[in-house]
Amino acid sequence: MSTLKRLFFLAAAWVLLILGAGWVWSTHDQTEYAELLDHYNLSEQAVTVSTKADLTLPQAAAKLAKSKLTNLQVQFRTSGGRVYMYGNGHYGTLPLDSGQWFSDADFQSPLPVTVVGADHEKQLTTGSHQQYLKQAGQYLPVLGVVSSPRSQRLNRAIFLNASGAGPAAPRLDDVKVYADGENIQKQKGQLARLLGGKAANYQYRQHLGGTDWWQTSGLTTVWCVVLGLFAVLIAWIAQWFVKNTLPAELKSPQRQRALRGLWVRLCGYSALLTVAGTIAANWWFYLTDRPRFVIFAAALWVIATGTLYGLLMRKHGKRRDRHDITRGL
Incomplete structure (x- = not known):
């Protein structure tokens, strides 16, 4: 050679x-x-808040909106893949197939809106150039559809603004609370006090199995x-x-x-x-x-x-x- x-x-x-x-x-x-999508965009720095506070989700969202906490998201999760959201500033978004993600204004509005996973897209109703999701006899305006070929858990999820949850929604002591953001480790103490509970680090790996x-x-x-x-x-x-x-x-x-x-x-x-x-x-x-x-x-x-x-x-x-x-x- x-x-x-x-x-x-x-x-x-x-x-x-x-x-x-x-x-x-x-x-x-x-x-x-x-993996991040399976955790609904929560990172390994996320925290959980254990609380027994007798607050409605709109009341909890209002307290968060009045605070000085920025660049974070708070998720109030219930069974069945329903996630009530509060967010402020920059904290990242999920991959959108169509439409848009929540804005800061949506998280302070009493009007309910939703972002749904791709598995729910066939169930949507369209009227006047707007898609709606029917939930408990109520038609919720759909802002966007999230989708991922690598996360079926995300495709099955329904995200709603906590501020528009209404009195019939689960109360704070009936949901699991998760929070994440750029400075979440510094903010977790204040967050726990606002929600009347205790903050702990999110068991990231344990959440999805060994x-x-x-x-x-x-x-x-x-x-x-x-x-x-x-x-x-x-x-x-x-x-x-x-x-x-x-x-x-x-x-x-x-x-x-x-x-x-x-x-x-x-x-x-x-x-x-x-x-x-x-x-x-x-x-x-x-x-x-x-x-x-x-x-x-x-x-x-x-x-x-x-x-x-x-x-x-x-x-x-x-x-x-x-x-x-x-x-x-």
Whole structure:
């Protein structure tokens, strides 16, 4: 095999490795996003509030609206996938198939509105260019429809504004209360006092079962180890190529300088290929946490170049020992 073909083989193998890393982290991000949807957009920082306060949901929403709490969402959940919502500021939204999510004004309005999961779309009634969901003899205006092929739990949900729940809705001591937001850990004490209860961290993994960690992180860990081993394999192939490139008659000091020079050049080439592969993966794959992928790609480069240096110096050391023994004889 010619030198050019060998270089092309190594370059192609390395770029494919970086693209493989992009695929792994893209799959991981999508799994994490699906898990987030199963939790109705609650993150691992979310809290639960245990309360026995005898308040209606509109009264609870009114107290939250008068507070200084911002950039948070509060979910009052009942059985059957019904979620009464309060929100303020920026806290993220769920994937919409049509329409829109609640506005801050909806969360302070006494008029009931709803956002439904895709499974309820066939049950909607349309009139005057507006869709309605019939619930307990009442027609509720539908703001939008949320949908996800990766979360059937989300597709079955019905979200309503807590401020428009009315007197017939469950009271605060009959629902499960969850809250999340950018500063929820700092706000949870005030939130608990407003709702007359105690706040605790949300048992995120426990909520969906014991296999949840393996589905979200276990497979990614295995794939990362496999990619690391492939990086080591490419380094081994590279050192074999470098070893066979140098003339056999080179003496030990010259050989050492030549090996280090070639290692530096390979480090530079592989760094450029890593950047190119990272750019291609960011363009090609769906990635929500791009810095995490970039850090992992850089780690693969460190593993490969570090392994290559160790292998080159080890091989050189053995050759030098044999040369010194021959001279001694």
